Amino acid sequence: GAVVSQHPSWVICKSGTSVKIECRSLDFQATTMFWYRQFPKQSLMLMATSNEGSKATYEQGVEKDKFLINHASLTLSTLTVTSAHPEDSSFYICSARDLRDGENSPLHFGNGTRLTVT
Amino acid sequence: GQNIDQPTEMTATEGAIVQINCTYQTSGFNGLFWYQQHAGEAPTFLSYNVLDGLEEKGRFSSFLSRSKGYSYLLLKELQMKDSASYLCAVRDSNYQLIWGAGTKLIIKP
Numbered sequence: 001g002a003v004v005s006q007h008p009s010w011v012i013c014k015s016g017t018s019v020k021i022e023c024r025s026l027d028f029q030a031t032t033m034f035w036y037r038q039f040p041k042q043s044l045m046l047m048a049t050s051n052e053g054s055k056a057t058y059e060q061g062v063e064k065d066k067f068l069i070n071h072a073s074l075t076l077s078t079l080t081v082t083s084a085h086p087e088d089s090s091f092y093i094c095s096a097r098d099l100r101d102g103e104n105s106p107l108h109f110g111n112g113t114r115l116t117v118t
Numbered sequence: 119g120q121n122i123d124q125p126t127e128m129t130a131t132e133g134a135i136v137q138i139n140c141t142y143q144t145s146g147f148n149g150l151f152w153y154q155q156h157a158g159e160a161p162t163f164l165s166y167n168v169l170d171g172l173e174e175k176g177r178f179s180s181f182l183s184r185s186k187g188y189s190y191l192l193l194k195e196l197q198m199k200d201s202a203s204y205l206c207a208v209r210d211s212n213y214q215l216i217w218g219a220g221t222k223l224i225i226k227p
Contacts, residue, residue: 006160043205043219044161093160106151107215109160 002028002098006110013084014118021079021113023094029074030096034107035067038091050077084117091115120144122218124206129224130196138191138204138221146211152180152191153205155220161205164191193223201225 003026056069068080095107130136149168153161167182179192206218
């Protein structure tokens with residue numbers, strides 16, 4: 001089945017630094033990838049939709065200058081949390097859909113990145 | 119507004135059957151998904167319903183009634199490893215996924 005690799009699995013950084021999270025579709029191409037954030041005991045919250053070769057579409061309330069998304073190829077999207085603060089500590093998950101499976105195919109998720117900002 | 123409702127938590131016994139309900143109010147409907155999420159891990163796909171009726175996949179089944187805005191996930195022969203959160207998600211008319219908050223299922227021996 002389709003595999004999405006997300007790296008790193010966890011990261012601890014100091015307040016004010018930037019952190020980059022990578023999301024790769026290993027055995028399929030994904031023109032669109034999705035970035036979610038999940039706080040403890042809460043549901044997934046869509047942050048942005050990453051489109052290959054174009055600018056990402058951000059959800060309302062998500063700062064595009066703080067959460068930089070780059071989708072340079074059909075298999076790689078990156079999320080950079082800039083000038084991280086403790087309130088950015090969360091579980092970040094990327095997902096992608098295998099276009100070969102059609103529009104109604106399920107999302108395939110990366111394993112997530114647990115970010116802790118101290 | 120758009121809304122997905124699921125029970126927050128359920129408890130069941132190993133070997134038993136449990137039904138997790140999901141009701142939704144969305145702007146349009148283009149399918150309903152169930153995902154399983156173990157603590158600290160990403161969700162994994164369980165089932166997809168777009169037409170009314172029951173979809174069976176091994177120990178797991180999912181039912182949909184579009185007229186009632188209702189779905190359930192049925193888990194049979196419960197195993198301890200089934201302890202997880204179960205997320206209901208509906209794709210609306212814009213093909214956006216609307217997520218429920220998830221149901222934490224606790225399995226007791």
